[in-house]
Amino acid sequence: MELFNEGQVIFYAEDKQLKKAGVFFNPKREFDRDLNVLVVSSLISNKSAGLELFSGSGIRGLRLCIESNKFNKFTFNDIKSYDTVKRNLELNKKRLLSTDKTVNNTDATLFESSSKYDYIDIDPFGSPVFYLDSALNLLKRGGVLAVSATDTAALLGSAQKACLRKYGSVSPQTSYSNELGIRILIKKVIEYGLNHSINLVPILFNFEGNFIRVYFKADPSKIKPSIGYAYQCYKCPNRVTKALLKCDYCGGRMHKIGPMWLGSLHNEKYLNKMISSLKKNRMKFSDKASLKLMNYLNAVLSELPVFSYYTTSEISSFLKQPEIKISKFKNRTVLSPKGFRTKNSFSNLIATLDSKQSE
Template identity: 30%
Template sequence: MRLVEIKEGKARIFIPDPKEYEKNGKFDPSWAPVFYNPRMMFNRDISVIAVSIISPKSIIDALAASGIRGIRYYLESNSPIEEIIFNDKSKVAVDLISKNVEANGVKVAKITNRDANSLLYEVITDYVDIDPFGSPSPFILSSVNAVKNGGYIAYTATDLAPLEGSAKKSCKRKYDVNNSKLSFSKEVGLRVLLSKIVREAAILEKAVEPIFAFYNDYYYRVIIRVTRGAKRADESIEKLGYFYECEKCGFSGSSKDPIEKCPRCGNKVKISGPVWLGKINDDSFVHKMIDYLQNFSYIKNFEAVSILLHKILQENKYPPGYYNLEFIASKYKINVPAREKIIECLGDASQTHFSSKGIKTSKSFDEILECMKTLSNKV
């Protein structure tokens, strides 16, 4: 296996040479014997900032692959880390992790060659990172088991088809959610994932509090805080509910229980649920991330991270779900006005990071529609 050295953040690591695994001039990271995906750099950049705030003493990178994530936590987070467990079930990956850990002077590394679930049922830690290829569902229960009371877990999910409702049967299998493809599916997917995490944690009488969550490129990333207690777990369960969207008039909303008919026009609605209807971001944590960001001016995604954090802070005050302006316009056969004009017209609304065609607002559907119709006539 020929290796090449790459730089990411403050880390320099060795990865399999992509040129050796190209097919017809193309390369996918999954084709290499050890996985390293440069498109996930944004995910890792933002995770390093989050870990800086969490400041854990112990970390488990359960699906470590090249080791880049754990190495960056050690080098860049300024946390009082006493141990990082780098785990991968691939012997080839473990050998590469050893090389990369040594090259970066990670003195607190413990490297294991285990099945992730098996390992997570044997250890207790402050922070667990689950960054799989596809769905994190197989690792949710074990990771909740492995984290201390008041500890944190970070999950990445790249299986957008089931989460967003395009693959309904797959969503039912992996997340036990009856999902539909709604016009605001990007947010639905994140809340489907959180619903699964909440329900799995409740089995162990643990409660889940999302502190940071976002969508980017082709994946979701969520960081949760886990606390013990049956009563707290019950309170988390109480924040589950359903999204609905009318197939005729385009009206959408959320409810505690599933509904069959549109509250606005009486027509049939599409349903997704159970989904998480609580907050997906903690304001104080996001504020801290914005403050801490200044310490990471060297990261390649500095500007993009800043834009994301400020958007999340803006949209976090609004109810679950966003309004897809293109979808509404198509229902009423009107032009799509500029998003900023609609936000200005409503007076109490914001952009959403989930979609460039979406807005968040506490205003009613009919107020949004009225603004759109008025502005459409001026286009």
């Protein structure tokens, strides 16, 4: 094992993702952990209780405890890395004096507690579906649930049978599969929440190639979840969320995708809280990290609240024309470097682009 430091934490972990390594540390996830600290700092009350079902090295939980300063109780759990977590807690004990810490080595599917938690984190290797019941049994009303998935082959359309088996959804490979994967994950988590009489509202997502993470707020109000299907034409790039048998652009057959979450991928109220918190507490992060966080939040907040994005490459391929530079489009998306959103129908989009190309 090697000694690392990140944020205000020092810790031991493996530097390579080996099968035998239960405490692999991925430095490429630092931004994700920065974002996690900001979510907790902004949306969790003081003297809260937190639970991490998959602690690994403990770096995420340690950073949340030390840098957010929101928890007076925090439970670390990992069946594979119990000893390492305890070792890393000891390394950082001077900064954890105000936190009552517990370390468990329980199977996450069987985790039980007499206490409820204000914040619960599910960050497994693979799908989080198998651990949602354990978490939701223990989540307080008004609490925050963080859910990660690394089985992106299933969610993004490479392993469609696996997606149907785990998530109960059809997810083909498309130019906007990054968004489909997020929407299908959100749908599944919300369904589990409803089984526990908990209304979960998506707050924010983070997508990093083979990793999806979504934050939810357990909202006490009763809101009908926006779950449904999308319809995709394979003869042209047209896709809609209204039920169509034939494409209203080219007449091709429309293929049903989902079910999935069709509502907003972020919550404006909570994102504004996070932006306000970041402005007041920039000292929690380096200047570089603060700037990256602010840019990300503003980019997400500015995205059009519409289903799907198009890419410049798919449009140019369809039109058989040179690819338009993405800089020409106003409504970009954080989900693709070539992606843009529009409120126009596909027919109107193509008509607009055709007219601009002929100018």
